[in-house]
Amino acid sequence: MAITYELVKTVTAQLYDRSLRGIPEDTKAALQRADAAESNETARHTLRIMLRSADAAQRSSQFICSDAGVPVFFVRVGTQAQFSGNVRQAIADGFD
Incomplete structure (x- = not known):
């Protein structure tokens, strides 16, 4: 067929x-590890925005x-x- x-x-x-x-769980875990290891506050802020966006998208089924x-x-x-x-x-x- x-x-x-x-x-x-x-x-x-x-x-x-x-x-x-959504993002795969391994990608989310990698972002969390990067946030924990990052010393630059601007970079940490950006990583946290990415993580919050992923969480919000998952909760609301939005992009x-x-x-x-x-x-x-x-x-x-x-x-x-x-x-x-x-x-x-x-x-x-x-x-x-």
Whole structure:
């Protein structure tokens, strides 16, 4: 069975949304360690803002940042995968 344009578009949209609303626990832990180790007060303040933003986004289901930047996806495709439709366009349309 071929992987459809609609499936690629839907999954892309879901992954993008998920990436904007939370950070992985290991990333959060790394930010906390950086905050604890940082001696520069301005840098510590910035790290704390990042942590508070991540917590607020998780609690309210809002985006972590209003400027999401440019998404980059690395897609691995097996040699037996079959697609129906334009995969690149489906990924691009998943951001609309």
